Amino acid sequence: MTNKFTVTREQMAEILRKQTDFSKIGIFNDVMFCSVFRNPEDCKELLQRITGLQIAELYIVQEQKSIKTGYLGKGVRLDVYAKDVDGNSYDIEMQVMNTGELPLRSRYYHSQMDNYQIQTGQMYTNLQKSMVIFICGFDLFGQNRSIYTFETVCRGKSDIVLDDKRKTIFVNIGGDRTEIEKEAADLLDYFRTGNPTDTFTKGLQTEVEKIRQDTEWRENYMTYEMKIELQSRIGREKAEAEARAAGMAEGLAEGKAQGMAEGLAEGEKSRDRELILKWLQKGRTMQEIAEDLDRPEKYVRKLAAEKN
Incomplete structure (x- = not known):
């Protein structure tokens, strides 16, 4: 069945006219992050600095093994999935803002990784x-x-560990550095500021600058942005239509003339929240989003902080 919520030619033309400023895309952009750490050696160093493990050899698993749903086109990955020579699996994802469900998402990711490791009928010891x-x-x-x-x-007895071989790590790039090694601190500082301070992070920044200039990567990134924009517009149109219908129904049922207006206002708020969250995930600032939406920055911050 064809989706009746579509984007007009005029809206498509507006999307295509928007220019991406690639000079502003840094390591803390989720697409750039995954593009950089598709390099096995860089990914291995990242893992070693964060986990403290010594990894002999690491390889990046192919595209079809991406854990994160919503893979949005050729050349665009939103997570890095890797395995070491012992068969241990690692899934790494950049998360710009708190969406409220990361613990549950980690549970899902672990289950997907288990499915990749063994087939039906195999022993759990594998x-x-x-x-x-x-x-x-x-x-x-x-x-x-x-x-x-x-x-x-x-x-109540934390020294008793269930050996289910699962571990989940949440890295806070703005946290206290006193309890972590200098190499880890240097890496997190780079993620936070975009300014490299050691040989490894300087190499990462060189790769970021190289990727920014890659024509194919730019085309893939713009396609990804366009799909996000299209999804947002369709979602906003759908939310507005549903809110309009709800508002009209409420107005008829209760005899309130403002029912439709209230429904439309809530629909606009819902679609703005969805768009704000998507743009924040892509690394845009609150000020940039406010300008794009033609809304006060205070309004954008308020919606970004709300839970659905």
Whole structure:
């Protein structure tokens, strides 16, 4: 069935006229992050700095094994999925803002990784270690730690560990550095500021600048942006139509003339929130989003902080 919520030619032309400023796309953009860390050696160093592990050899798993749903086109990945020579799996994702469901998302990612490791009928003992890592631009737990590491332990007796071989790490790039190694601190500082301070991060920044100039990568990125914009516009149109219908129904049922207006206002708020979250995920600032929406920055910040 054809979706009746479509984008007009005029709207498409407006989308295509928007120019992406590639000079502003840095390492903390989720697409750039994944493009850079598709390099196995860089990914290995990232993992070693965050986890403290020594990894002999690492390879990046092919596109079809992407854990994160919503893979939006050729050349665009939103997570990095890797395995080491011992069969242990790692899924790494950049997370710009708190969407409120990261713990549950980690559960889903672990289950997907388990499915990739063994086939139906195989022994559970064939399962190797799996690690899900979120590199976050916020402190999910509010304790000012840079790295939060979770594994399954017995409540009331934390020295009893359930050996399910699962570990989940939440990295807070703005957290306190006193409890982590200098190499990890240098990496997190680079993620936070975009300014490299050691040989590894300088190499990463060189790769960022190289990728920015790659014609194919730019085309893929613009296609990705266009799909996000199209999805947002269709979602906004749908939300507006549903809100209009709800407002009209409420107005008729209760005899309130403002029913339709209230429904439309809520629909606009819902579509703006969706667009704000998507743009924040892409690394846009609150000020830029406010300008694009023609709304006060205070309004944008308020919607960004609201939970659905």
